[in-house]
Amino acid sequence: MHSIDDRRLNELNRQVQSLQQRQAEQQSTAEQLWRELEQAREHDLDAEAKALHTGAARKPKPKAPEVERALENATHDLEILGRALAMAQMDLSQYLSQHHQDLGRKLQEARAERAREVSELAAPLLEALRSFYAIADDAEILAPYTRAAAPENTGEPESTVVVLGPITRQNVLGPDRIGGLARVQLEGVVTALVDLPASEATDGETIVGATPSEAETETEAETSEATDTVVDSARSTEATTTTTLVGPSEASGDPEADEEDVARILGPPPELR
Helix, strand or coil: CCCCCCHHHHHHHHHHHHHHHHHHHHHHHHHHHHHHHHHHHHHHHHHHHHHHHHCCCCCCCCCHHHHHHHHHHHHHHHHHHHHHHHHHHHHHHHHHHHCHHHHHHHHHHHHHHHHHHHHHHHHHHHHHHHHHHHHHHHHHHHHHHHCCCCCCCCCCCCCCCCCCCCCCHHHHHCCCCECCECHHHHHHHHHHHHCHHHHHHCCCCCCCCCCHHHHHHHHHHHHHHHHHHHHHHHHHHHHHCCCCCCCCCCCCCCHHHHHHHHHHHHCCCHHHC
């Protein structure tokens, strides 16, 4: 995070970057020493073989042990740097976790400041761009007066040859295009940059009406009221509902069976109760 001015955060970032650079350099040193060690071992073997072949009395001094010690020290330093880098990254992560709210506020302030800077730079650009397009507008107004009148055709029709010439961005896309963007597109982009502070200020969400908790409470109350209404309506319906069976059942077609069904549903007639 380099877009905000926070002294402690900047110190932690510099420490992490410094250790990362030193680790990369030490890694390169260790790899170079490893290659030198392989070469030194080959050299020592060749030197001993040559001494044995020539019958030399003294054995040549080997170079590999010295390179091995240097490689061991480099590997040791590389391990230390790796652990120090892990500690520095942990400190940075803890700082971000503990101060994320304050850092978020600073980021918003930095974003608003950068938006104002962009707007201030884009405003004269928009004015100059519109002045540039005004020339094309004036040229279009003047164009009918600059065209020569076509001579009257009194003779026989003649064949005509049309030369198109090279195809360019201007004669294909139009003279008002810059960088492939039409006039309205380019003006829209620059205008959006000019209006950037206002758009940044309205990016936040605005809740109109009741808050979510209040809305949930109201919804629960409305649901409870509707449920009570349905229950009361159902009770009223049960108290006033009358079932009337007219004629025989169409399902069975048997009148005696229908009478039994009626008696089972409605009960015995009043005079038999």
